[in-house]
Amino acid sequence: MSAGSISYNPDGTLNRSKTKNTLGPHSKIATQAAFYAKVKYGAKISVGSMSGHAANNALQIAMETCDADVLHLYNDPSFAGADTIGTAEVLKKGVEKMEGQMERKMDIVFSGHRATDGETGQTGPQIAWKLGLTFLGNVISYDVDLEKRTVTAKRLLNLRGVPEIIQEIEAPLPVFIAIDPSYKYHFNTVSLRLSAEKYKKEAHEKSQNYQKYIQTFNREGLGAEKTLIGLVGSPTIVYNVQRVPKGKAIRNAKVLDGSNPEHIQQTVTAIKEALSAMVIK
Amino acid sequence: MEKYDVAIIGGGSSGLAALKQLSNLGKQAIVLEAGDKIGSKNISGGILYSKKPKKGKVTNVEDLYNNFLEDAPYERKITRYILHSTSKDKIYSMDLTAAHDYQSNFGCTVLMNKLNFWFAKQATEASHKFGGGIIPGVHVKSITWNDEGRAIIQTDELDAFEVKAIIAADGVNSEIAEMVGARSKFNPTQLYQGVKVIIKLPEKIINERFEISSGEGAAHLFAGDVTLNHIGGGFLYTNHDTLSIGAVYHFDSLLKNPIEPYTLIDALLNNPMVSELIKDTVPITKEPDKSLPQEEQLKTRFDIAKLIKDWNDVRGYYFTSECEDPDGVKARLDSLEEQMTEKFGITFGIKHVESEYGAKLIPDGKRCRMEKPFFKNILFVGDAAGRGIFIGPRIEGLNVGIDDGVLAANAVARALDKNDFSESYLGEYYSQLVDESPYTVDMKQIDKDYLKIFLDAAKDVPSDIIGSRYGPIMKMMSSNTFRGIAIKFANILGYDKLLPMIETEDTYVKVPIQLAERLGKIVSTSYFPKTTLIGDRISKLSYNDDHISHIKLLDTANEFMKKIPLLCPAKCYAEENGKIILQYEGCLDCGTCSQKTEWRHPRGEKGVHYNYG
Structure with missing residues (x-):
């Protein structure tokens, strides 16, 4: 069974081995955000991916994008059929594994805005919750104060009926950042640009034999509990997939004549009304 | 403010040559390139020469990049x-x-996108050792000087920074030359x-x-x-x-x-x-049956597109010198063609x-090369200094730009060693190097041996066709006895006076x-x-449109601007109700309209990106 590019097993779980394996666009933006920390603050980067594929193309793209130091692949038959919380458990264990290897806690954990195969956007917050990290969602830019050990971030908020709001916040490290799709890093000095170019070159070379950098962990290797992962650990069952029905046009169009001054007056009034409705009082 | 030794503005073949040479000499230099990827803004006619002049010395591409002949992606x-x-x-x-x-040692055809990318790779490797490198996606906005004579570079994208010397390799429409007043357009x-x-x-x-x-x-x-x-x-x-x-x-x-x-x-x-x-042979597709459900039609389109892609790949491979099993590949090609015809009614035609x-x-070096290609601590190279060679069928530019880049790098390295970036120590010295270059000599003087070869090739041309206008000159030039005298006389006259006689509609x-x-x-x-419509030609190019125009219209009520709708190669201009209007999206950054407009290169990463160049 399949809808769009998403495949399902007969039991209604996602068939991830048939769903096309690549780095999702949102995850790619998360790796770009991590690359920013590498260039600007000399961060070490570990990338983790739960996947049914042994040869993991997603991790290659991740390597090319962020010049990672470590690539983790979490692969075990028992991970299959996981919903968001089952996935979050595996990835939490993955982060803890990375921390064990580095012998220190993570400062920032990045996730994408949402997955493109599951489309729910819950995995990030759930990992943050499981790790006990401060969760910052919809982040469009961030910077770290290394001395104060804080992060300042801009968040893009979309509230119904209100134009886009950018909220600026400061939080103590460590944090979990779910990166907004509109994130784009910007290096504003020659030295940062030069080191970005150097890391990009290194990333490209490393991505050519990315397999060398992959460490694969199964359930046992991660020390994940059977009851919290995979199908067993997943309360969600997909029993039906439907297209979002097309909404009926609710536009109230009116044909106006540009050469008629009265019509122009009407248009101006209408625009004024629309604008005044948009002002937050 | 960050400080660097040398900034090279423009990552074309000349700027990259300067970077490579400075790195060879152990100096720190950075290249600022406006395109998002090196090479994407570059286009050339397509021949790169390696020369061996009788007198003097030039640095050829293979002298600068020792592995050029073995590894470079020339054509x-x-x-x-x-x-x-x-x-x-x-x-x-x-x-x-x-x-x-x-x-000539050789002349090879080139496509600048991939060749400059290759040059950049070689130059970057060398430059990293000395803290330099290439920064793409950066457009220089202004240059000022501080009290110590150091240049402060402002860009649209980065914080301002300071350098000791600048090599301006920003092409024929050099904004640097114009903004500092080194030369007029x-x-x-x-x-x-x-x-x-x-x-x-x-x-x-x-x-x-x-x-x-x-x-x-x-x-x-x-x-x-x-x-x-x-x-x-x-x-x-x-x-x-x-x-x-x-x-x-x-x-x-x-x-x-x-x-x-x-x-x-x-x-x-x-x-x-x-x-x-x-x-060439091309597949001609039929529109899918409109009565079928839309999804079905879409699927057919995808299938056709995929088949054609396969066909193109297999056919391309079949016709390469690398194809090892021509019979096997031909059989695959035939079977693909059969599938295309039988399944989707695709036919094959000629297009x-x-x-x-x-x-x-393109600058005509005979008429526009900068006599003094410097200003304060800025040296101008290649097209930016107006150094294209056009002498009859002799058309050279890339090799001149590369040689200029090397000369400028040598001059800058010498100035760095003495920490003297004055016009007298840096600019004048570079100007002298350029003046002595065989390329400059060629732009100034007629070479009688070259002319003889050209005349020998044209020996079957009946003299009456040459016309009364330059009949006597040609007669003299064609005679072994008189050629020397004629050329001496011509060189006394100078290119200035000769050109209007030679570069004519007659010729x-x-x-x-x-x-x-x-x-x-x-x-x-x-x-x-x-005929391919210009709209179709433009729509095949990739663009990253800026929301603000890099061209500002000034007074359009002049003869030049009236002609611009016809002269713009991208048809960005049109006349509407007697007014000249501009749509800057689709611009090729060629600079044709820059004569009478306020013209800038697009900001970093913006504008057209060539795939071949």
Whole structure:
């Protein structure tokens, strides 16, 4: 069974081995955000991916994008059929594994805005919750104060009926950042640009034999509990997939004549009304 | 403020040569390139020469990049160089291979996008050792100087920074030259406008049609009726598996007799000889059955697209010299064709396949090279310094730019050693190096040996065709006894006075037409190319549009701006109700309109990106 590019097993779980394996666009933006920390603050980067594929193309793209130091692949038959919380458990264990290897806690954990195969956007917050990290969602830019050990971030908020709001916040490290799709890093000095170019070159070379950098962990290797992962650990069952029905046009169009001054007056009034409705009082 | 030793503005072949040379000399330099990827903003006609002048020394591409001949992605080494005079279906061809080989190690066809990318790779590796490198996506906005004479560079993208010296390699429309007042904009009498299309053709078909082997290349030049009465001509160069076909005309000749630049390309494509050379077999698809459900139609389109892609790949491979199992590949190709025909009713027809359209202005070094190519601690190189060589069929630019880049790098390295960046120590020294360069000498003086080769090639041309205008000169030039005297006299006169006599409609239009009519052979073709609309040509290019225009209109009520809708190679201009309007999206950054507008290069990463160049 399949809808769009998403495949399902007969039991209604996602068939991830048939769903096309690549780095999702949102995850790619998360790796770009991590690359920013590498260039600007000399961060070490570990990338983790739960996947049914042994040869993991997603991790290659991740390597090319962020010049990672470590690539983790979490692969075990028992991970299959996981919903968001089952996935979050595996990835939490993955982060803890990375921390064990580095012998220190993570400062920032990045996730994408949402997955493109599951489309729910819950995995990030759930990992943050499981790790006990401060969760910052919809982040469009961030910077770290290394001395104060804080992060300042801009968040893009979309509230119904209100134009886009950018909220600026400061939080103590460590944090979990779910990166907004509109994130784009910007290096504003020659030295940062030069080191970005150097890391990009290194990333490209490393991505050519990315397999060398992959460490694969199964359930046992991660020390994940059977009851919290995979199908067993997943309360969600997909029993039906439907297209979002097309909404009926609710536009109230009116044909106006540009050469008629009265019509122009009407248009101006209408625009004024629309604008005044948009002002937050 | 961050401080660096040297900034090179512009990542074309000249700027990259400067970076490579400075790195070879152990100096720190950074290249600022406006394109998002090195090479994406570069376009050239397509031949890079390596020269061995009788007197003096030049740095050739293979001197600077030692692995050039083994590793660089150049296209083909030119082995045939032919000038064609055209009149309708008649063509008179003159073999100028000897003129091409004159003082040359080799001349190879190139596509700047991939070649500059390769240059950049070599230069970057060297530059990293000394804390330099290449920064793409950066557009320089202004340059000022502090009290110590250090240059402060402001860009649209980065914080300001300080450098000791600058090498300006920002091309024919050098904003640096204009903003600091080093020179005024080049005017139409000093410029050529070039437009070019890249046409796809499999490697072995090129070999067969041009009678060359896989490593060899042919260069064809055209004059006569294909010029549509303009001073200049057409060219056709063979690349590995594409052809570069272009039209290069003197800007003031275009101004006198305005014509849409792309019609000059079309005139060339429609010449029967060219038509025969560019045609290829292409699949012709039928529209899917409209009565089928939309999803079904979409699926059919995808299937067709995939089959055609496979067919193109397999066919391309079949016609390469690397194809090891021609019979096996041919069988696959046949089966693909069978599937295409049987499943989807695809037929095969004859067409030419245009992959890319582009344009640029080219400086005529005889008329516009900077006498003093420096300003304070800025040195100008290549096109930015106006250094293109156009002497009859001798057309060079890339090699001159590379040599300039190396000379500028040497001068800057010397200044760094003495920590003296004054005009007298840096600028004057560089200016002297450039002055002594054999390329500069060639731009100033007529070389009688080169002329002899050219005249020998033209020995069958009846003297009455040459016309009364320069009959006596030609007679003298053709005589071994008098040539020396004639050239001495000509050099006393100087290029300034001679050029108006040589670069005329007679030379580029009338004489070639007469030659073709009287001596030419009839060439017939079965293929009559359909004109590609300019809109279609532009829509194939990739753009990253800026939300603000890089061109600002000034007064449009002048003769130049009235002609601009015809002169702009991208048709960005139109006249509406007597007013000139501009749509800057779709601009090729060529600078044709910069004469009478406020013109800037697009900001970093913005504007057109060429894939071939």
